[in-house]
Amino acid sequence: MGIRNKGRDWRFQWSMVMIAAAALVAYNAVANLWLLHPASCPIPPTIPPTEPPTCEPCFGKVSSAGADYDPIYTLDLRLGRWDGSRSYKIFDNVAVGELYSEMSTNYHVCLATQSSIERLHELLRIAAHWTGPISVAVFVAGDEMRLLRAFTTWLYKCQPEIYSRLALHIIMPAEKPGYNDGSLPKWARDCDVIPLPHEERKAETVAWRARHPYPQNHMRNLARKNTHTSYVFLVDIDIVPSTGMAEALNQFLDSSPKCPLCAYVVPTYELDRRVAKFPANKSELVRLSRSKLAIPFHRKVFIYNQFASNFSRWEASGGNESELTHISHNVTNFELLYEPFYLASDTVPAHDERFLGYGFTRNSQVYEMFLIGYQFKVLSPIFTIHWGIQTRRNRPLWREKQNENNRKHFETFKKELFARYRKDPLHLLKRPQQAKKT
Ligand SMILES: *[C@@H]1O[C@H](CO)[C@@H](O)[C@H](O)[C@H]1NC(C)=O
Numbered sequence: 134m135g136i137r138n139k140g141r142d143w144r145f146q147w148s149m150v151m152i153a154a155a156a157l158v159a160y161n162a163v164a165n166l167w168l169l170h171p172a173s174c175p176i177p178p179t180i181p182p183t184e185p186p187t188c189e190p191c192f193g194k195v196s197s198a199g200a201d202y203d204p205i206y207t208l209d210l211r212l213g214r215w216d217g218s219r220s221y222k223i224f225d226n227v228a229v230g231e232l233y234s235e236m237s238t239n240y241h242v243c244l245a246t247q248s249s250i251e252r253l254h255e256l257l258r259i260a261a262h263w264t265g266p267i268s269v270a271v272f273v274a275g276d277e278m279r280l281l282r283a284f285t286t287w288l289y290k291c292q293p294e295i296y297s298r299l300a301l302h303i304i305m306p307a308e309k310p311g312y313n314d315g316s317l318p319k320w321a322r323d324c325d326v327i328p329l330p331h332e333e334r335k336a337e338t339v340a341w342r343a344r345h346p347y348p349q350n351h352m353r354n355l356a357r358k359n360t361h362t363s364y365v366f367l368v369d370i371d372i373v374p375s376t377g378m379a380e381a382l383n384q385f386l387d388s389s390p391k392c393p394l395c396a397y398v399v400p401t402y403e404l405d406r407r408v409a410k411f412p413a414n415k416s417e418l419v420r421l422s423r424s425k426l427a428i429p430f431h432r433k434v435f436i437y438n439q440f441a442s443n444f445s446r447w448e449a450s451g452g453n454e455s456e457l458t459h460i461s462h463n464v465t466n467f468e469l470l471y472e473p474f475y476l477a478s479d480t481v482p483a484h485d486e487r488f489l490g491y492g493f494t495r496n497s498q499v500y501e502m503f504l505i506g507y508q509f510k511v512l513s514p515i516f517t518i519h520w521g522i523q524t525r526r527n528r529p530l531w532r533e534k535q536n537e538n539n540r541k542h543f544e545t546f547k548k549e550l551f552a553r554y555r556k557d558p559l560h561l562l563k564r565p566q567q568a569k570k571t
């Protein structure tokens with residue numbers, strides 16, 4: 134560009150500045166008139182004063198009745214942040230209820246969970262018992278994005294109390310990204326149904342999902358990292374807390390000394406489907422356990438899963454509704470395959486995202502906590518329930534395959550942990566890990 138042109142540019146820019154300044158003065162004058170008008174609400178400076186004054190949306194409030202609420206629709210799916218392997222894209226806080234942040238300051242514990250579209254409706258059972266904040270990560274591929282949008286709209290409209298306490302996050306596979314087109318299905322606005330969004334998926338999405346592992350540990354980390362309370366209670370979507378647990382834990386943690394290396398275990402039982410009602414209290418659960426209608430989680434599938442929690446000791450330690458939540462006992466016989474549901478500060482190690490699908494996803498993380506020196510303490514009389522007793526024969530072949538891949542990865546993982554912590558209390562380095570029968 135020549136010197137003459139530069140001079141012309143300069144003059145041009147200067148006149149633009151003058152025009153902008155004049156416009157700003159005029160704008161301020163008009164804006165002041167608007168602000169002095171008694172009925173108007175504060176107008177953000179970016180709205181030109183020629184537009185009609187409006188209180189929708191006013192800050193700190195979500196719009197109500199009638200209008201569709203569809204926050205996921207506006208997501209720019211080309212954005213998001215990548216996981217370490219650049220195989221998944223992560224979207225934090227795509228839909229957040231109006232009370233989530235406030236509750237995160239009033240409660241000590243946020244419940245963190247994760248789900249695929251197929252099981253998302255199970256969130257309603259958790260939320261019916263857990264009255265505190267909930268952080269939930271959802272896996273979405275292909276046209277599942279539209280169904281998640283619809284589910285979110287339904288929650289907002291039909292379960293506003295539950296919605297208000299939620300923060301929802303998304304993980305989407307790079308290979309089969311979610312897409313957002315199409316209008317919402319009818320049920321998104323129908324409060325007479327409990328939606329089962331997955332029933333409407335395209336066959337190609339279902340087929341893709343069946344061939345690819347569900348990234349459990351990515352999902353767990355995402356849900357965990359978006360909690361804002363001092364403690365996190367991480368559960369799977371089908372694990373239902375006993376009633377009043379959030380308040381009981383507030384009270385317990387208020388009266389407990391600070392313990393940075395404590396993990397508080399909440400015992401989990403499987404409940405026979407013939408039992409019609411969720412046990413109202415521990416005495417009721419112990420009664421069901423005596424009649425074999427409730428059994429420790431995974432006892433039939435994989436006994437070591439919760440064995441170290443020592444259920445017989447927990448059951449014998451009494452406890453009823455009128456008792457405050459307290460530590461029943463310490464876990465003394467830690468073993469490698471132990472994977473309790475616990476609450477702890479979110480400074481606990483992350484879930485290793487190289488484990489994909491089933492097998493070693495949770496116990497590897499719990500094992501690292503054990504190496505660091507965490508003490509697991511079993512709480513009473515609170516508990517969690519898995520609805521339905523699981524048996525080994527309903528485990529499909531693909532699940533065994535994922536388990537086998539993860540077992541191989543565990544060989545590397547345990548050596549890495551040894552290099553980091555220089556401890557091998559369970560003598561894992563002497564022998565290869567057996568396949569986990571889950
Ligand atoms: C369970 O507790 C009892 C004492 O109540 C103890 O004898 C037993 O060894 C414990 N079992 C485990 C697995 O910790």
Ligand SMILES: *[C@@H]1O[C@H](CO)[C@@H](O)[C@H](O)[C@H]1NC(C)=O
Nearest residue numbers: 416451452453454455456457
């Ligand atoms: C429940 O626990 C409280 C406190 O330990 C005790 O006073 C009460 O008798 C217990 N009630 C029952 C029904 O066991």
Ligand SMILES: *[C@@H]1O[C@H](CO)[C@@H](O)[C@H](O)[C@H]1NC(C)=O
Nearest residue numbers: 413414415416417453454455
């Ligand atoms: C526990 O729940 C059962 C069933 O609702 C009830 O009958 C019983 O009184 C409760 N027990 C205590 C100690 O609260």
Ligand SMILES: *[C@@H]1O[C@H](CO)[C@@H](O)[C@H](O)[C@H]1NC(C)=O
Nearest residue numbers: 460461462463464508509510
């Ligand atoms: C549990 O372990 C802690 C150490 O973390 C110890 O101080 C406490 O006495 C133990 N409690 C019981 C009941 O053994």
